[in-house]
Amino acid sequence: MLRRLLKDFRFGVLPVPGRLLAVIFFVFLLIIPVITGARYTLHLFNLIAIFAMFAVSWDLLSGYTGQVNFGHALFFGAGGYATALLSHHLGWQPWATVPLAAVIAALVGTLTSLPALRLRPPYLSLLTLAFPLILEQVLKAVPKEIAGGHYGLRGFAPLATSPVGEYYLISIVMTVSILIMWKLTDAGSKNIRTGLIFHAIREDEIAARATGINTIRYKILAFAIGGFFAGLAGALYAHVFSAVGPSVFSMVNSFTIIIYVVFGGIVSIYGAVVGVYTLYPLVELLRGSAIAGYRFLIMTGLVILVLLFMPEGVAVWIRDKIERECPRCKLSNVAWRKQCRACSAPLR
């Protein structure tokens, strides 16, 4: 077992810079509390991890399956409000409410998919945009005793007793969720077919249907999975802040993660992660600096510039610079190799 892992690492990870960077990144996440125990830093990294999950779930639904959802905050907010209502009215503990909230968000995703199934891209996006906006206003109109009205609900039990414990809990949930979503969307996987089918639906739905795939079922599945992980992120978010309000459904919340994903690189799980882990800390860093008032201006300017010169996203652009796919065996190689490391076919 250990030997096999070592072998995988030696031949599967070390020769491919992208995978090596991913491993280094996860090791870095694990040792952050050793480097600094500051509450603020841990809190910041918790939020980034939550937004990374949220962004990756959008990429799975909209990037991979092509169901471009402009209202992903619906699932995030549904998860947040579900855990909030359960702990506020029934007094349940987070270990029960958070998974239940994710399941409820998956149900919301399934329900959303029903009217969305008939629609073509721009209409689908605008329909999904409508749902969270409706809910945001309706929640403000609902009596305060039920859902807190304008100010929302606050004061739930924390996820863990110490900040470090909370950090590890969220990091592990984030890592596992992203790995699951990566496996589900991996078109090359031999055991799980969903990745290939999601790609097929995005590229040509009619052709996918003609080959005997029940595209309706897989589109509903994509909505449910996207809803589940977005809801999980929303529930964790509610507990990290110990508060949740109608603004989680706002248009800004939906569009921010789309900006992260497109900035990092759409239709690539790592692109979403890179986008969140670059832009979120950047905005936070600018907050403490002398030009704090201009941080959103800088961020939007940066996004526009990056997309002009690398329309496929930063992470994809970098990966294409440091990796090259072997034309014969489709194995990834370091860009500066002359021959493929497995079949020694000449590269380029």
Add this chain to the structure above:
Amino acid sequence: MIEQLIVLTVLRGCLYSLLALGMSLIYGVGRIVNLAHTAFFMLAAFGLYYFTVRLGWPISASIVVAVVGVAALGLLVYRYLLDRIRQHGAAVLIVTVALAMAIQELMLKGFGSLPGSIDPVLQGRREILGIIVYDQQLLTVGIAAAVIVILWLVLSKTKLGISIRATADDPEVASLMGISVSRTLMVTMGIGTGLAGVAAVLVAPLQGVIYYMWLAPLTMVLVIVVLGGLGSIKGSIIGAFIIALVEALVFTLIPTMAYLYTVAALAVMVVMLVVKPAGLFGTLFEEERL
């Protein structure tokens, strides 16, 4: 009650059709969902405010500069930002959202978070069907109607209009016929933002200017454009009046919960899409049909 509904619907419907026309035009011709459309509307309104109130220019000169300036900015934005990434739908979307947010931040930095007001061109008011209507509102209706007629004439009679419609029908064939697709799209974008500018200079004196004034119209315009069918000129005008009627109904029937007007409009859109997935007058191309 009925009279109030009619007057409110006509007044709002004209504003919304001006806004929706520009948005629908650029989507219909270039398949570009320009989420910065109402940000251009806001920019023109702030331009008018800056020229008349801060610089003290005469109102006619300010109006011309604001509208032409916003139209020119639309041309530039298309030429230098959108044209290069037209093939990447997601990137276009994000660039327009980012642009809208950048414009909002600029307005917030430049003019502060307090609203500003502009003196209307026409000061008087009169009574129509028992409702008090400002002359400025009547001017809005007149100008909107004139602009729509002019736009229709341009699209159906001139060479420019023919090339715009040809590009909307089939960009590849249009470019085979010697039409420069990207130049046509640039001009269309300029017309679209110019229409937003016209709408802005008409309503800015009525409702004032504030840095978030682009958000609520954006929702409404998206609803209208979807309701009428993306890319359909007739659809967006009819959609604008339907949504204006819904808004007027909310304002007159439940005045205490008037802020729910966006919810009502969005609900109409959702029902519409469930019943008729391509909007009222939208057409789906063969390859887009499911």
